[in-house]
Amino acid sequence: MPHLFWVSAIAPFMVVVIGGVFDFLVHGDEHGIPIVGDLKKGINPISISQLRFNGKHVGVVVKAGLLSGILALAEGIAVGRSLAMIKNEQIDGNKEMIAFGMMNIVGSFTSCYLTTGPFSKSAVNFDAGGKTPMSNVVMSVCILLVLLFLAPLFKYTPLVALSSIIVVAMIGLIKVKEFIRLYRVDKFDFCICMVAFVGVVFFTMVIGLSASVGLSVLRALLYVARPATVKLGNITGTEVFRDVKQYPHAKSVPNILVLQLGSPIYFVNAGYLRERDFEMG
Structure with missing residues (x-):
């Protein structure tokens, strides 16, 4: 219902609060319940002065950066297109690539983590009702305030609470009817879809994306070698x-x-x- 949009928006916050309070009261960390642990307040320092292009590890860094960039771009475009299909919208892969590149270049000067469009966070944001880029601005401001003033309060947050938020948000992205339609239209595409789904859900994002991309390339080669x-x-x-x-x-x-x-x-x-x-x- 439109007038109850705030329920989905506040639900993840309530899960974190209730889970943290419960763990604090029962001392869950002493009974084997994994928690976030100690978090220091503040943000990472400016790191532009630490950039070096003549060190002995430059080759390793370039290889790791290239692989990470490819996976981050593939993940970001994949989740973007998944959400765009739900809203019947279109995204431009070239613009997405430029945006990811600019964000990571600027972020590298400020000790920023690799910037991408992860399935988990994007799904939570979408499930909470975010519809425009302004939702990312609000989210960034909230994260900044938490890091500066409230970070220690999340010490007792159970990891299972964070996992449940991601799982619930991801379930909303699974469209069983699309699986059935894909199976009827193209069996090979259905196999690629299932490999990606099983790889990501039961193994890791890297395994799921790598396997599905590999099968897609194989299919393209087969179509070229044995065209209809x-x-x-x-x-x-x-x-x-x-x-x-x-x-x-x-x-x-x-x-x-x-x-x-x-x-x-x-x-x-x-x-x-x-x-x-x-x-x-």
Whole structure:
């Protein structure tokens, strides 16, 4: 209900507060309940003076940064498109890449953690009712105030409380009907989707994204190496050509084989297309 929007917005906060108070009263950390632990107030110092480009670890840093950047970009665009589909919107991958790059460049001067669009935080923000970039500004100000004044109060927050917030928010992003539709439309796409889902949920984000991206690349290579080929026939009385299997009344042109190829002709698929030509001819 629109007038109860504040319920979803305040729910994560109440979970953290109630969980922290309960753990403090029963001394849950002494009974094996994992908690956040000690948090120091304040923000990280400016780090621009610590940048070095001639150290012995520059090569390792560049490799780690390249891998982290690719994964962060893939994760951010993936979650952005997932949320955009729910709201029937479109996002520009190029602009997203530029935004992530600028944020990480500026953040590197201030001891900032790798900036991306994580599934967990984005899902919580979306579930709380955030609709515009202004929600990120409000969230950033709140985080700044917490770091400056309230950080020690979160010492007794159980990790299970934080996990429950993420799980509840992520459940709202799972669309079973889309799984079913994808299975009916394209079995290969459904397999890629399930690999990504199982990898992220039961293993790690890196495993899920890497496996799904690898399968997507494999599929692209298979489509190039073995493209779809369709024999076309002329619709009588017109200049239109259609698939003879879908249009049985379409007539083939005498002594001419008309094919529609699903991919340009490369050396990798030349042999396969030659075989298909002989089969259809």
